[in-house]
Amino acid sequence: MAFTITQLCTDCKDISCTQVCPVDCIYEYTGDDPSIPKNMLLIDPDECIDCNACVPECPWEAIFENEEVPDVFKDDIELNAKIMDQPRIVPERPADMTNPTPEEVQTNKEKYGYAD
Numbered sequence: 001m002a003f004t005i006t007q008l009c010t011d012c013k014d015i016s017c018t019q020v021c022p023v024d025c026i027y028e029y030t031g032d033d034p035s036i037p038k039n040m041l042l043i044d045p046d047e048c049i050d051c052n053a054c055v056p057e058c059p060w061e062a063i064f065e066n067e068e069v070p071d072v073f074k075d076d077i078e079l080n081a082k083i084m085d086q087p088r089i090v091p092e093r094p095a096d097m098t099n100p101t102p103e104e105v106q107t108n109k110e111k112y113g114y115a116d
Contacts, residue, residue, distance in 0.1 A: 001050050001065065001066055001067065002043060002045035002048035002050060002065075002066055002080075003043050003048055003050070003052070003054060003055065003063055003064065003065055003066065004043060004045075004063070004064055004065075004066055004069050004073070004076050004077045004080045005017075005026070005040065005041050005042055005043050005058075005062055005063050005076070005080060006062050006063070006064060006069065006070075006073035006076045006112075007040065007062075007073060007076060007112050008060050008061060008062035008073075008108055008109065008112060008114070009040040009041050009058075009060060009062040009063075010037065010039055010040045011039050011040070012040070012060045012062070012100070012108065013028070013039070013040060013041055013091070014058060014059050014060055014093070014097065014099070014100075015041070015091050015092065015093035015094075015097065016057040016058060016059065016093055016099075017041065017054035017057050017058050017063060018041070018090050018091055018092070018093065019057070019092075019093055020053045020054060020057050021051075021053060021054055021090075022049070022051060022053065023047055023048070023049050023051075024047075024090045025043055025044045025047035025048045025049075026041050026042070026043050026044075026054060026090065027041065027042055027043075027044060027083050027088035027089065027090060027091075028041055028042075028088060028089050028090075028091045029042060029083060029086060029087070029088050030087045030088055030089055031086050031087040031088075033082075033086070035082065036079075036082045036083065036086060037079070041091075042079065042080045042082070042083040042088075043063075043080050043083070044080075044083050044084050045066075045077075045080060045081050045084070046084055050065075052065075059099040059100050059105065060100060060105055060108060061105060061109070061116070070114055070116075072112060072113050072114050073112075073114070
């Protein structure tokens, strides 16, 4: 079992999750493969230890345990796995980054057809 970052992270990349991950398994892709997005974070499922530390830290509510990934985001499980053995970095969160408002989070969910 592992966790998956869903498309709700696309263009958001809050990066709070990387700061609490005890094994640094959350990455930003830095390679050239167009099938791997650079505008969202991804979890390496082989490195994830299922600690759940990242879930409450994500203000965009974009991270789910694999078995709990909503149907609309099921393809994101495979997308996250693409980060394995790829060029990548663990990004650091800028000190001046602010959290989204509840309204921004809801608008982002609606953009992807997800209503929790």
